[in-house]
Amino acid sequence: MDRIALAPILRGAIMELTGAPVFLAWTQDVVDSAAPLSQEVLELATSKLHQDASPLREALKALQNSHGELPQALSTPNGGTFFLGASYDAAQKAMEAAPSITQHFFLQHDQATPSSGRGDVVKGRIALVTGGAQGFGAEIARGLADEGAFVWIADINEEGAAAFAAELNASGSTRAAAVAVDVSDESSVQAMAATIVAGTGGLDLLVSNAGVLRAGSVLQLEAHDFDFVTRINYTAFFLVVKHLAAVMAAQRQGGPTQSMDIVQINSKSGLEGSNKNGAYAGGKFGGLGLVQSFALELVEHGIKVNAICPGNFFDGPLWSHPENGLFVQYLRAGKVPGAQTVADVKAFYEAKVPMGRGCYGPDVLRAILYCVEQAYETGQALPVTGGQVMLK
Ligand SMILES: NC(=O)c1ccc[n+]([C@@H]2O[C@H](COP(=O)([O-])OP(=O)(O)OC[C@H]3O[C@@H](n4cnc5c(N)ncnc54)[C@H](O)[C@@H]3O)[C@@H](O)[C@H]2O)c1
Structure with a gap:
């Protein structure tokens, strides 16, 4: 067996x-x-x-x-x-x-875990966040753990994932575990799926978040950079869904009314083009095609598949890293006319958002909880952009 x-x-x-x-x-x-x-x-x-x-x-x-x-x-x-x-x-x-062991089994939950209404949908559930060691992924993982979910933190940065899981577990109970994975490598994804099943028995929520960005003009971008971005932002979503939806489908086989969720962290660049950033936007647009197609197919297995399209996470490492964040890069490149400091560049980008600020982890977390809670929706792309990008 x-x-x-x-x-x-x-x-x-x-x-x-x-x-x-x-x-x-x-x-x-x-x-x-x-x-x-x-x-x-x-x-x-x-x-x-x-x-x-x-x-x-x-x-x-x-x-x-x-x-x-x-x-x-x-x-x-x-x-x-x-x-x-x-x-x-x-x-x-x-x-x-x-x-x-005594033969008793009480399905009682840890009452010490606080929850705030909407978070109840993930309480006691098993979640996986790819790219969970930093950035949006870490914010999402922390938020899910705070709502009472057990979170697998999957990342190519094995040390970072382990350190973050240890931090989440420091409060006493085990709320998270790290799993090393390269989401663009099928055998690695398969091994991750086996680790998750061996460690917890199954999975209720997959957040496909790992992503990379290599901006560049179509006239100059190297083909291997295009392939790198596409492999992680587009192909890896297929690989992760292939192996984790199989686990979810098996759960549904055991329990015919069980409902599970896949949420892809897409981008506002999946809804409108991004200048000199075609590899990224193309992969994100394609991601929505996969989301819609997988949603149609997986509905029979009780799995909803939705995407969240966040605006820019200005406070995350991608934008704010002091050495190689986008703000520093744009300042050095003189991309924002008249900008003297990183703060000037940040203010320029914030002014593009009708709500006047960048996207934060809790904004994305709220959208994930909504997707899980909403029983009557699948295959959708939910913008979380402060009004910067609106659906047509
Ligand atoms: N930062 C933003 O402004 C922004 C805006 C909209 C959407 N997004 C999307 O949110 C997601 C997370 O972005 P972020 O800015 O937090 O990124 P980040 O660079 O801060 O973190 C990405 C994480 O993914 C991991 N990772 C990278 N390649 C991997 C691989 N092959 N296998 C496993 N893990 C891998 C990294 O180690 C890192 O921990 C991405 O899908 C991105 O496209 C980001």
Whole structure:
């Protein structure tokens, strides 16, 4: 039995039964007190031919009925054991306590986690943010963790992702984990998907945020720079959706009413052209084509796919890095007539926004929460630009 294939189906089935999110931990040890799942129901649930998880749900229901609750440990015929928890820490703790485990499972959430209404939609859920080590990605990851989600911080900058996860976990409970990935490399994305399933059992929200920018005139930009930008901003979205939507679809196979979300962090440059920045805008425009197409296809798996098109994040590293941020670059290049300082360049760009300021992480987070909360929308591109770009 392939536990990576099985885990999300099992997670979906458990969530269907309990109506609450769950985390799965796994050990290959045999735990005597675990409730056994039969070969037959697991084969039916995972077989490519049958894909019928209803016997698995019925088996779980029978266990629930006979114990009064779902047992916290479920063993599989070839020896491995899954541990269930209402949080990452609860599932890990159950696994650590395995030999002495009592067969009780309460789906109660950590009441200490505060939430502000809209954030309830991600509370206790499992999220993934690519490019989560800095910039918008870090703001989104922090915001989701603050709303009570568990967040996988995926980044090519392994050290940065690990340090940021440690920072989020410093408060005590485990709210985040780092996973190294190059989103433009399919085998790396595949390994990331396996790490996520092995660590938590599945995924509820994918935020595809990793992105790069190499500006340049069409007359001068090197083809390899164009390819680099396209590979990360456009192709990688396909790769990430391919491997993570498969995990989500498996959850839906286990639980036929489960709903999941993919949110692409696009850009206002996905809605209108960007002068001497064609590689970036082209990839972002293309991203919306993928969002719409994947939305049509994945609706049958209970997955909504939407894009958020933020305006410029002036306070983030891309613009404000003191050595190579865009403000410094534009000042040096004399791009803004009369500008003497970085502050002059920033004021010039802020004046282009009707609302007079750049976009912040919480602006984007609010839009993500809206996309998750809104059950009746998919395939949309939501501008978050302070009025700078409006839909036609
Ligand atoms: N900064 C802005 O003004 C702005 C505006 C609109 C949209 N966006 C979009 O928001 C997203 C984030 O932008 P940002 O400005 O925060 O960027 P950033 O450069 O600050 O951070 C990007 C993160 O992605 C990671 N990354 C880069 N290549 C990767 C790869 N191949 N695999 C995995 N991780 C990789 C980086 O290590 C970094 O942590 C991008 O999609 C960008 O297009 C940014």
